[in-house]
Amino acid sequence: xxxxxFQVPYAVSEQYNKRAAYFSMEFAIHQPLxxxxxxxxxxxxxxxxxxxxxxQNMIGIGILWKYGYYDQTRNQDQTLQPTWxxxxxxxxxxxxxxxxxxxxxxxxxxxxxxxxxxxxxxAPLFLLTTDLPENDYVSQTISHRLxxxxxSTKIAQFMLLGIGGAKLIDEIGFNPDVYxxxxxxxxxAAFYLLNKFKSVEKVKEHLVFTTHTPEEAGNEKHDIYLxxxxxxxxxxxxxxxxxxxxxxxxxxxxxxxxxxxxxxANGVSRLHGEVSRKMWSHxxxxxxxxxxxxxxxxxxxxxxxxxxxxxxxxxxxFDDRKNYLKRRAFEIVADQTGKLFDPNVLTxxxxxxxxxxxxxxxxxxxxxxxxxxxxxPSKPVQIIWAGKPYPVDYPAISQFNNLVHxxxxxxxxxxxxxxxLTLSKRLKQAADVWLNNPRVPREASxxxxxxxxxxxxVNFSTDDGWIPExxxxxxxxxxxxxxxxxxxSVHDQDNYDLNKMYEILEQQIVPLYYNNFETWxxxxxxxxxxxxxxFDSNRxxxxxxxxxxx
Numbered sequence: 001x002x003x004x005x006f007q008v009p010y011a012v013s014e015q016y017n018k019r020a021a022y023f024s025m026e027f028a029i030h031q032p033l034x035x036x037x038x039x040x041x042x043x044x045x046x047x048x049x050x051x052x053x054x055x056q057n058m059i060g061i062g063i064l065w066k067y068g069y070y071d072q073t074r075n076q077d078q079t080l081q082p083t084w085x086x087x088x089x090x091x092x093x094x095x096x097x098x099x100x101x102x103x104x105x106x107x108x109x110x111x112x113x114x115x116x117x118x119x120x121x122x123a124p125l126f127l128l129t130t131d132l133p134e135n136d137y138v139s140q141t142i143s144h145r146l147x148x149x150x151x152s153t154k155i156a157q158f159m160l161l162g163i164g165g166a167k168l169i170d171e172i173g174f175n176p177d178v179y180x181x182x183x184x185x186x187x188x189a190a191f192y193l194l195n196k197f198k199s200v201e202k203v204k205e206h207l208v209f210t211t212h213t214p215e216e217a218g219n220e221k222h223d224i225y226l227x228x229x230x231x232x233x234x235x236x237x238x239x240x241x242x243x244x245x246x247x248x249x250x251x252x253x254x255x256x257x258x259x260x261x262x263x264x265a266n267g268v269s270r271l272h273g274e275v276s277r278k279m280w281s282h283x284x285x286x287x288x289x290x291x292x293x294x295x296x297x298x299x300x301x302x303x304x305x306x307x308x309x310x311x312x313x314x315x316x317x318f319d320d321r322k323n324y325l326k327r328r329a330f331e332i333v334a335d336q337t338g339k340l341f342d343p344n345v346l347t348x349x350x351x352x353x354x355x356x357x358x359x360x361x362x363x364x365x366x367x368x369x370x371x372x373x374x375x376x377p378s379k380p381v382q383i384i385w386a387g388k389p390y391p392v393d394y395p396a397i398s399q400f401n402n403l404v405h406x407x408x409x410x411x412x413x414x415x416x417x418x419x420x421l422t423l424s425k426r427l428k429q430a431a432d433v434w435l436n437n438p439r440v441p442r443e444a445s446x447x448x449x450x451x452x453x454x455x456x457x458v459n460f461s462t463d464d465g466w467i468p469e470x471x472x473x474x475x476x477x478x479x480x481x482x483x484x485x486x487x488x489s490v491h492d493q494d495n496y497d498l499n500k501m502y503e504i505l506e507q508q509i510v511p512l513y514y515n516n517f518e519t520w521x522x523x524x525x526x527x528x529x530x531x532x533x534x535f536d537s538n539r540x541x542x543x544x545x546x547x548x549x550x
Contacts, residue, residue: 064127072418101163158232191232221253269465293469302455
């Protein structure tokens with residue numbers, strides 16, 4: 001295949017013929033390709049799958065992480081042990097394209113690998129690596145670990161994605177109408193494009209930006225002089241960078257720069273759009289911020305047999321299928337923890353990235369009520385936790401480890417490792433209740449509940465992210481009613497949420513599951529129906545073309 005005048009290798013649909021290049025630090029395409037950490041990657045993977053289904057003229061640009069994010073293994077006492085293993089991918093094609101970018105005043109060789117659309121049914125994906133014999137060891141490590149903890153390495157990774165990605169596009173002659181930055185990691189592309197187009201207006205014409213972070217602290221900021229030293233600005237002087245980005249202090253704010261270079265930006269849920277507009281409103285010169293609610297690829301995630309039984313109105317087959325899905329997932333629980341879970345028992349699952357605001361261990365903060373919940377002989381409950389903390393986020397790791405130690409006291413509580421695409425799907429199939437309890441409004445979107453609903457799990461969540469657009473309490477899921485969070489301290493907010501969660505569990509969810517399964521089943525089906533089109537990524541991929549690219 002000739003990669004020098006690259007065309008998307010399938011017939012492009014007329015309504016999606018604008019050429020788009022989609023930059024993301026991570027893509028969760030399929031289990032064998034471990035180049036993702038969490039929700040951002042899951043979202044990007046679904047986006048590329050939908051771009052393929054809709055025949056969009058889009059390519060993905062990412063990085064081939066030699067050691068992935070990390071492999072989640074255990075110490076002798078079952079606690080978390082991050083390990084880094086080299087990954088080998090025989091299904092990627094070498095494009096034969098190599099080029100240099102300047103990092104730290106020093107040329108670094110970059111090679112592009114290619115994921116063919118037919119391999120996993122995605123838009124074409126180019127993955128960049130610096131792990132080459134031509135590079136010194138330090139340069140090789142740029143593409144070793146996703147979100148490296150070393151600040152200089154991380155900035156170099158952002159440059160590899162942004163500058164390297166934009167240069168690759170020139171190398172393959174793709175000539176996109178739109179450069180789409182999924183999060184601000186790749187905003188160094190704007191400086192590369194500025195050298196290319198010679199005008200900010202021209203850059204703006206081509207650049208759009210998706211922000212996923214609803215709090216300023218979560219937006220990457222780095223010392224502007226370090227960025228300059230690393231050649232981040234593609235030879236543009238600091239004075240000129242300040243003039244272009246309006247950043248006057250010594251911290252280069254990647255998201256702020258992206259909002260000033262893009263012609264349009266979007267939040268990833270209706271609520272997040274509002275939060276973002278408010279959050280950035282005191283900055284001048286930023287682009288319009290709309291919202292396009294995140295979604296997940298139905299074809300990849302949904303259990304088709306469950307949907308078939310629902311559509312045929314065959315409740316026997318429906319119950320039987322869900323029971324089978326639970327049994328199959330519980331084999332993983334037994335294998336990892338030696339605990340035998342019962343498919344006829346109400347199963348609550350909390351599984352996603354471990355981060356402080358997501359409050360993984362929330363239910364255990366009232367141990368008395370927790371024990372009452374899981375030790376009820378007439379209405380038993382099983383709980384599973386899983387998820388990967390960032391490998392140097394020590395509070396999140398200790399939260400994970402505390403749950404491991406706690407789980408040793410109960411035969412119906414399990415903590416699993418290896419939360420990647422396959423386990424994610426299995427746990428959604430295992431769940432009767434998909435528990436999600438972030439501190440409102442800190443979850444931009446939180447898409448795991450979408451794929452849970454596609455597998456017959458009932459969402460139970462605080463009212464954050466995509467949930468206000470989906471949950472109709474008691475009809476297709478359950479939601480903690482919003483308090484006046486803005487005027488509550490964190491402590492009071494946590495108390496309020498925890499109390500409400502237990503009330504809903506004790507008085508509504510558990511009794512309904514055991515005393516009125518007909519209604520419970522209807523809630524499952526309503527969730528499956530409501531998530532089917534509104535939160536399928538085909539809708540989202542279509543909206544990006546309509547609202548952002550045109």
